Amino acid sequence: MDQIQHNFITVRGLKFHVADLGEGSNVVLFLHGFPEIWYSWRYQMVALANAGFRTLAPDYRGYGLSDIPPEPEKTTFADLVADLVAILDHLGINKVFVVAKDFGVRPAYLLTLLHPHRVSCVVTLGVPHVPLEPRKYRESLPEGFYISRWNVCFGLLIVEMYCFYLVWISCRNLDERRLISDDSMLKPL
Template sequence: MEQIQHNFVTVRGLKFHVAELGIGSTVVLFLHGFPEIWYSWRHQMIALAGAGFRTLAPDYRGYGLSDIPPEPEKTTFADIIADLVAILDHLGVTKVFVVAKDFGVRPAYLLTLLHPHRVSGVITVGAPHMPLGPRKYGESLPEGFYILRWREPGRAEADFGRFDAKTVVRNIYILFSKSEIPIAAENQEVMDLVDASVPLPPWFTEEDLATYGALYEKSGFKTALQVPYRSYDEDFGISNPMVKVPALLIMGCKDYFFKFPGIEEYIKSGKAKELVPNLDIIYLPEGTHFVQEQSPELVNGLILDFLKSRL
């Protein structure tokens, strides 16, 4: 990881951390999910830079080494999009391929829809492009569903606050690596779903955990709970959510997101291609929610094949 450069860009009144590697003319922008930060793309950055691409992996505002906004509870997805455009402008980057994971898929496709001249193609890991209306998973899942708990102001803050940041990240990585949706009972919190004796996934080292833990110790979780969990009902005024650029969805078959109501049917029935006609879908039988860290060589190969075929 020593070869990855760590730069800081000041735009829109905040200082953003941007990890960068490679000097190619084709730029690949990596967008992380939660509880991830730039570091979750370490394997992909090295592989793509070695293949001749320039890679950029920013930490969103309030995440990782980027500045925490003055009012984290007011952060929106619109802020994330505006930040990304400002960062690219500052770096003199006019067009990118976007690779996104988890909730990073939303800003990836919003960037494509709102600034179509800036995006050559989109690769998403673990989630497809979805209709832009409010999410309604809570209507068919119990009250203990982790997203419902984390959307409730103060609930997750109190739950997480019982532990240090490293333990919170550890618990989330363990929970999200399973194939079942994290749902707490009425008399327990989400963090209580993981026993301290449960080991980390075999592909996630103590060094990895220490890196994440230190970064969340700095940033805290306030902005991360606001975006994505408390910001999904934003209206972007997009009348046509059709995406015309080439796209690839890499979906782990053991990803718990597959168990969300309607998701498997949405992806496998072809509905996902109604909004993204030029979409290819690749299923990884053993893939979990963190498949880019779990099986980096496999994911790297799929990303490189997509990029090289579109140049």
């Protein structure tokens, strides 16, 4: 049951890559973080498919194998939500369990708020529930909150720190993280 299907669905004028595994009417929609793709959810997809769920993990527009929109800088969270609804409609799926992390949390909440009849439940990881208005969102985070730190490194193109974070978050246990934390990549801090 671990053979993930890779489908390409054209909706809203763009081709979207959607990883699909499992069968049944109970569908789990996984929403990836930034800068990630569907692949972040591969282990969870296999586990839930083996438990009898159908699992979907799309790449957002401009991510992974999905098309880049003509003007990517104009993409909004409303676009991401509309894309998700169009993908579900194309697949004939009426209702999903939503699991999201990091950057995917905001589209998950918006999908839940704007289309409550399409969502059985929502589970979010890595980002606390906060007001959706941008200023309140930023003000609600404690100083030095990880998402702020990550964005600083990424925004300033501090390649060493960006690479460090990618490796660090992929570690499977504390020993690996301690080993990596002793690395010289922490010196820029």
